[in-house]
Amino acid sequence: NWMRLLIVAFAIGFACCFVIAGIGLFAKMVEWRKIGNVFEDFEGGTYIGRIRNSKGESEKVYRLVLPKKEWFINSEIASRFAGNAETRQQYLVAAYQHAEYDFWFVLIAKDHGLYKPRDAEMLRTAVDKLEFHFGDALEMDTKPEPVKFGALPAQKLVFRGEYKSIKWLGECYMFFNNGIAYWLFTASPDDNLI
Numbered sequence: 001n002w003m004r005l006l007i008v009a010f011a012i013g014f015a016c017c018f019v020i021a022g023i024g025l026f027a028k029m030v031e032w033r034k035i036g037n038v039f040e041d042f043e044g045g046t047y048i049g050r051i052r053n054s055k056g057e058s059e060k061v062y063r064l065v066l067p068k069k070e071w072f073i074n075s076e077i078a079s080r081f082a083g084n085a086e087t088r089q090q091y092l093v094a095a096y097q098h099a100e101y102d103f104w105f106v107l108i109a110k111d112h113g114l115y116k117p118r119d120a121e122m123l124r125t126a127v128d129k130l131e132f133h134f135g136d137a138l139e140m141d142t143k144p145e146p147v148k149f150g151a152l153p154a155q156k157l158v159f160r161g162e163y164k165s166i167k168w169l170g171e172c173y174m175f176f177n178n179g180i181a182y183w184l185f186t187a188s189p190d191d192n193l194i
Contacts, residue, residue: 045071051092051180053111061092061109061180071096074104080133081106081185101188102166108183117181119144119155122174126157126183130172134161149175149184161187 045068053059078095090110097104108129123144130138144155154175161168170187 047094047096049092049094049107049109051109051111053113053179059111061111062107062182064096064107066096070099072099073097077104077106077133081108081129083129083132103186103188105187106183106185108185110181111179112176112181113179116176119174122155122176122181122183123157125181126172126174126185129183129185130159130161134159134163134168137162144174147173149173152177159187 045066047064047066048060049062049064050058051061074095074097076095077097078093081095082091082093092109093106094108095104095106106129108125110125127140130140139160141158144157147154147156152175154173157172157174159170159172161170166189168187168189170185172186173182173184175182
């Protein structure tokens with residue numbers, strides 16, 4: 001009888017371990033949610049962008065901390081900047097919109113490995129993304145301006161476009177760091193917010 005009781009207690013304990021592990025895994029899945037290649041930490045409004053590098057490993061390429069009540073992910077704009085099915089898999093695309101002000105930004109990243117893209121190639125990608133989003137309603141400066149993005153050399157392109165009957169003014173910053181090319185698009189109908 002004691003042996004049976006011991007076996008039953010062991011089986012119940014083993015089953016409880018599986019249940020606790022399942023609850024822990026579910027809690028972790030609730031804490032982190034995957035949106036494309038962007039992971040959102042529900043607690044602090046931390047967004048972590050991950051991309052597959054040339055070795056096929058997941059690599060963290062950026063970390064954004066945005067107040068949860070002020071910013072939300074705009075999947076519609078992200079999808080438009082991701083482009084068509086052919087280019088969609090090549091880029092990490094994340095778009096965020098301010099909850100109170102008419103302002104959004106899109107962050108795009110692409111792993112280039114050991115190859116550093118030329119300025120003209122970076123500009124072509126920016127123009128392609130803007131044309132896919134705004135279509136024929138896009139206007140741009142004729143030439144990007146050399147600027148600094150933090151300590152990194154960058155290019156800045158000013159653009160104007162119309163989407164959903166709203167005229168948007170914006171800037172695109174293009175820069176390269178540690179094998180990753182970045183494009184940061186910001187836009188607002190009010191030029192004081194850019």
